[in-house]
Amino acid sequence: MAGDRYRLLDLLVDIPGQRVERDGRVLDLGGLSFQLLAYLLAQGQRVVSFDELIGQVWSPAVVNEETVTQRVRLLRQSLGDDARRPRYIRSVRGQGYQLGAAPVPAEEPVRIRTHMPWPAVLAAVVLVLGTGLAWHVVRTPRDAPRTAAQELLDRAAWYAGMGQRDNDERAIALYERALVDAPDDSRALLGLSRRYSARTCLYNAGYEWAGRAQMLAERVLRASPNDPQAWSAVGYARDCEGDLPGAIAGYERAVLLDPTDDASRASAAYLYQEQGRLADALRANLDMRGDPSKVRFRDIAVARELELMGFTDAAEARFRRSFLLTPDNVFANIGWPAFLFAHARPDEARAAVAEAQAHGTKRTELAQLAGELALVRGDRAAATVAFAEAKALRPDAGMPATLAALYAETPPSPEWIDERIAQVRARLVDNAWPPARLELAVLAIARGDRRTAIAAIQGAVDAGYRDAAYLRTTPLLANLRGEAGFEAALAAIERRVTAERQRVLDAPWCPPELKATL
Incomplete structure (x- = not known):
């Protein structure tokens, strides 16, 4: 069965809008959970095997049946479905899953507008008129000159390249406008995909935007399976969703198809870094085929490695230079204060956070860092405010929400902490990002369970976490310092980092500035 909107019992599912409603109330559902539901809806009531779901929903990431099972459990939770008496999704023992009822096409409502909300259309019209294009109605005639369509996309790309939230939104409005007249235009689809991903990755929007971005890029891939830009956009979307293996697979495929794609190469390098492959990350970032300055995050990534x-x-020299010379670069505005904090320079870090915020950077990472700095100086009230701000900036991010609760004026109950620990454990099934395990450690400390906290830290190290300086400095883990298991985790980081450092020093591509440190 094929369509854009479905009724499944009392649910209304809008596939293009990635929206699920029950009795007019929007359910909190996005990312992989929505993609799983959308695929099941497209199959009617037939039983869908684990292998098919893995190949159609998770590909190119490599996962197992347990990953599928956990994602179905999360989907059921979002839908309010009871696994013991399921209404929406049934388990078929030894085979897979099927819908609990036959989905039917939803009757399309009368629409006054198409493809995007009226405020976005209005914004697009205002911007288009501002560029001097001769359009006086919302919908461009299909026989409009090609030059006008091209200019629209060029203007969208121009806004997208400026790297600021307002301009990103302008680019989105223009890309959406372009798709009104040309729904299959690959340049518009991929441009919009990347801007939707940026909403999630750069500007604190929810994960559902990255899910929409992935769907747009995959539309292009269905028509052009070897389009490197589409693979890059898939990588970026999965990156923003927290799908580490899927993101790496997308970026690597893009570079394989187009070796000049420095942005994808640098993005893959960042993820290598997260996996603890520091030498591989540095080599990839140094192997730029074009102008490295065009990759906005590359200098900060090299500094971090x-x-x-x-x-x-x-x-330090790289972090400081980027912070001074590129005040509009969100990566520099986060990287420099974080470096100062991890290296036990709290006063400088506090000043850098304030300056970064004055630059216009509103990021949950900065707010969380401000909270940790407040705890260092013993100001719990300021930490409470900062952690609440971090959560407000990114409500669906795990650590900010946990810190906002733990340091609220009224502390959470032990039962809340236990439930939160269970939720975090469930998320970790699909989340390959090593830092994600630090949230579990913080919760375990709040519960007085040091063994679980240390095991979480060790798990992060095993998964690739390498920031020993932060672990030693953050007040969030102060209760673990001196514990044998915690010190063993730090020692494991040192051993692995020493090996990566030596790989770099022994390599023919090692920069002279590093060899001079010997």
């Missing part, structure tokens, strides 16, 4: 491998002076 140098920092983690112990080339502290070289890292």
Whole structure:
């Protein structure tokens, strides 16, 4: 069965809008959970096997049946479905899953507008008129000159390249406008995909935007399976969703198809870094085929890799220079204060946070860092405010929500902490990001369970976490310092980092500035 909107019992599912409603109330459902539901709806009531779901929903990431089972459990929770007496999704023992009722096409409502909300249409019209294009109605005639359509996309790309929230929204409005007249235009689809991902990754919007971005990029891939830009956009969307293996697969495929794609190469390098592959990350970032300055996050990524491998002076010089020279660069505005904090320079870090915020950077990472700095100076009230701000900036992010609860004026109950620990454990099934395990450690400390907290830290290290300086400095883990297991985790980081550092120093591509540190 094929369609855009479905009725499943009392649910209304809008596939293009990635929206699920029950009795007019929007359910909190996005990302992989929505994609799983959308695929099941497209299959009617037939039983869908684990292998098919893995191949159609998770590909190119490599997962197992347990991953599928956990995602179905999360989907059921979002829908309010009881696994013991399911209404929407049934388990078929040894086979897979099927819908609990036959989905039917939903009757399309009368629409006054198409493809995007009226405020977005209005914004697009205002912007289009501002560029001097001769359009006086919302819908461009299909026989409009090609030059006008091209200019529209060029203007969208121009806004997208400026790297600021307002301009990102302008680019989105223009890309959406372009798709009104050309729904299959690959340039518009991929441009919009990347801007939707940026909403999630750069501007604190929910994960559902990255899910929409992935669907747009995959539309292009269905028509052009070897389009490197589409693979890059898939990588970026999965990156923003927290799907580490899927993101790497997308970026690597893009670089394989187009070796000049420095942005995808640098993005893959960042994820190598998260996996603890520091030498691989640095080599990829140094192997730029074009102008490295065009990859906005590349200098900060190199600085971070140098920092983690112990080339502290070289890292500091890069962080400081980027912070001073590119005040509109969100990566620089986060990287420099974080470096200062991890290296036990709290007063400088506090000043850098304030300056970054004055630059216009509103990021949950900065607000969380402000909270940790407040705890360092013993100001719990300021930490409470900062952690609440971090959560407000990114309500669906795990650590900010946990910290906002733990440091609220009224502390959470032990039962809340236990429930939160269970939720975090469930998320970790699909989340390959090593830092995600730190949230579990913080919760376990709040519950007085040091063994679980240390095990979470060790799990993060095993998964690739390499920031020993932060672990030593953050007040969030202060209760673990001196514990044998915690110190063993730090020692494991040091051993692995030493090996990565030596790989770099022994490599023919090692920069002279690093060899000079010997």
